[in-house]
Amino acid sequence: MTAEPAVVAPVLPAALRERIVAEFPKYPEKRAVLLSALHFVQDTFEGWIPQAVVPEVAALLGLKPIDVWEVIHFYAMFNSEPVGRCHLRVCTNLSCCLRGARGIMRRLEETLAVRPGEVTPDGNFSVGEVECLGSCGTAPVIQVNNERYREGLSEDDLPGLLDELRTRLAEQDAAKDEE
Amino acid sequence: MTEQLRLLLPPEGDDWSPIENYKQNQGYEAAAKALQSMKPEDIVEEVKASGLRGRGGAGFSTGMKWSFLPKDGRRPRYIACNADESEPGTFKDRQILERNPHKLIEGLLIAAWANTIDAAYVYMRGEYRGAFENLVAAVDEARAAGYLGKNVLGSGLDFDVYVHRGAGAYICGEETGLMESLEGRKGQPRKRPPFPAISGLWKQPTVINNVESMSHVPHIVLKGSEWFKTIGKEKSTGTTIFGVSGQVMNPGAFELPLGLPLREIIFEHAGGLLPGRSLKAVIPGGVSMPVLTAEMAMEVDMDHDTLQKAGTLLGTGAIIVMDDSACLVRAATVIARFFRHESCGQCTQCREGTGWLHKLMKSVEAGTATMQDLDTIDEVTSFMEGHTICALSDAAAWGTGWFLRRFRSEFEAHIEHGGCPLEGASFEI
Structure with missing residues (x-):
């Protein structure tokens, strides 16, 4: 008697699947699309890669799930655990530290009452330290999600930045409620 | 003060990203000249003759690299252009990508025709x-x-450019780590041989150059190698974009001829030190390169030969300035942490060595180390050099070990004092 193969409901939304497939013609091998595919997954799933999508991404690219997992864990930008809807990454490499990055990091942790690896109870914010972002001449720098950098910051700029992000989140929530 | 010489970047405040702006400033004239009136092999010779050296850190001749491609007609052949700019202190390629991206595209097109x-x-x-x-x-x-596309400018060349996103790993700036990553794997460097020119992307012949190196090609083709050689020094020709960061009044990116005195770049272009401070240490080429004492920094010129003689390297031309308020043990600890985080883990000397270096540096910084630990740091760095697949291990050893060698008394003072002896040290890590 042979067991029926387990049927797993697809979790990749059709639009995401199409976005990944649209990258195929750029490369001689589908595997080359893996990093792009994982970026697209994070764009779709609020900044992280849920475990359930990994087998599907692998199948789409003709890979085994382990091929995808080891890539997820190798690269700093891929999150295998949930992050806040606004994930703030502070560069703490040398040029940024020389211009006050540690104070920025500490102030963020205090203001948001969150440590690296944690998410605020409302799911809105998380913080992390990153290596050099290439903004050394405009240090210190924060990157929110995968957006354009916030550069030349001081601790005094943080309340304004957080207000801006909170307003944006509230607008997103209001838009969702209308739907 | 030497004027900024803008071969790579538009004038301050200008943005040549829109193609009309770029074309109004001689954009794509070099490509037309190359594809319509020059033989591919003559372009390779011209670039070789210009003395252009790779701007990604290693400083190898760009034209020479191109001439390593096989002549056996094997296709397809690829360019892998390195825009993984991740060497701490470095933000120069970003200036080109954000304000003059067509310069890079034109360089790629000419390189495609030439090769x-x-x-x-x-x-x-x-x-x-x-x-x-x-x-x-x-x-x-x-x-x-x-x-771009089919039959570019009627030359018969079919060529396209694809922009590929990495995902946060310093090692992908290493040429073979980059290729592994581009193919969809962990960015773990490959053993050489075979070299990328013979077997690179998807095992096909591949030329790999940094963004800035490629962006120099159009003006070399348009104005000639003799003109290019009049800028800079004999074995360090042309301009580069120096990035100055750290404890200066006016940090930023400055396009200047190679070979200028480091003193001029720090004290004139970058506006000098913060009020009341004196110079203590300078890293001249990104954190992988040996740090210089203030006395050394005041005497060197920013070209390959002078810096090598002075006991460091030009690297990416990323200048990190530290004044007398900076604790250099902290600086070395940050650098050790960086390399520990970025080691890809393939080679034992690097995987273990970067971990040990960081641990030892942290204990010196905390004031819990012994004098013997300083000798251990020296020993660890010596076995990390020259024994691994790629140069990350060497970089980690240089970037940290030379802080100890050139500022040993400051490390000893931490041990004697049971922590940082500097009162009111200016930065935390």
């Missing part, structure tokens, strides 16, 4: 959102204008 290339992949670090969007838009414009 019979089918496609170029620009591997850009995943965090560079602005640069990515800018370059993708420029590639679309170039394709619409007939500079």
Whole structure:
């Protein structure tokens, strides 16, 4: 008697699947699309890669799930655990530290009452330290999600930045409620 | 003060990202000259003769690299363009990508004609959102204008450019780590031989150059190698974009001829030190390169030969300035932490060595180390050099070990004092 193969409901939304497939013609091998595919997954799933999508991404690219997992864990930008809807990454490499990055990091942790690896109870914010972002001449720098950098910051700029992000989140929530 | 010489960047405040702006400033004239009136092999010779050296850190002759491609007619052939700019202190390629992306595209096109290339992949670090969007838009414009695609400028060349996003790993700036990553794997460097020119992307012949190196090609082709050699020094020709960061009044990117005194770059272009401070240490080429004492820094010129003689290297021309308020043990500890985080883990000397270095540096910084630990740091760095697949291990050893060698008394003072002896040290890590 042979067991029926387990049927797993697809979790990749059709639009995401199409976005990944649209990258195929750029490369001689589908595997080359893996990093792009994982970026697209994070764009779709609020900044992280849920475990359930990994087998599907692998199948789409003709890979085994382990091929995808080891890539997820190798690269700093891929999150295998949930992050806040606004994930703030502070560069703490040398040029940024020389211009006050540690104070920025500490102030963020205090203001948001969150440590690296944690998410605020409302799911809105998380913080992390990153290596050099290439903004050394405009240090210190924060990157929110995968957006354009916030550069030349001081601790005094943080309340304004957080207000801006909170307003944006509230607008997103209001838009969702209308739907 | 030497005027900024703008071969790579538009004038301050200008943005040549829109193709009309670029074309109004001689944009794509070099490509027309190359594809319509020059033989591919003559372009390779011209670039070789210009003395252009790679701007990604190693300083190898760009034209020489091109001439290593096989002449056996094997296709397809690729360009892998390194836009993974991740060497701490470095932000120069970003200036080109954000303000003059067509310069890079034109360089890639000329390189494609010179080397019979089918496609170029620009591997850009995943965090560079602005640069990515800018370059993708420029590639679309170039394709619409007939500079990419089939039969470019009637030359018979079919060529396209694809922009590929990395995902946060320093090692992907290493040429074979980049290729592994581009193919969809962990960015773990490959053993050489075979070299990329013979077996690179998808085992095909591949030429790999940094963004800035490629962006120098158009003006070399347009104005000639003799002109290019009049800028800079004999074995360090042309301009580069120096990035100055750290404890200076006016940090930023300055395009200047190679070979200028480091003193001039720090004290004139970057506005000098913060009020009341004196110079203590300078890293001249990104954190991988040996740090200089203030006395050494005041005497060197920023070219390959002078810096090598002085006991360091030009690297990416990323200048990190530290004044007398900076604790250099902290600086070395940050650098050790960085390399520990970024070691890909393949080679034992690097995987274990970067961990040990960071642990030892942290204990010196905390004041819990012994004098013997300083000798252990020296020993660890010596077994990390020259024994691994790629140069990350060497970089970790240089970037940290030379802080100890050139500022040993400061390390000893931490041990004697049971922590940082500097009162009111200016920065935390």
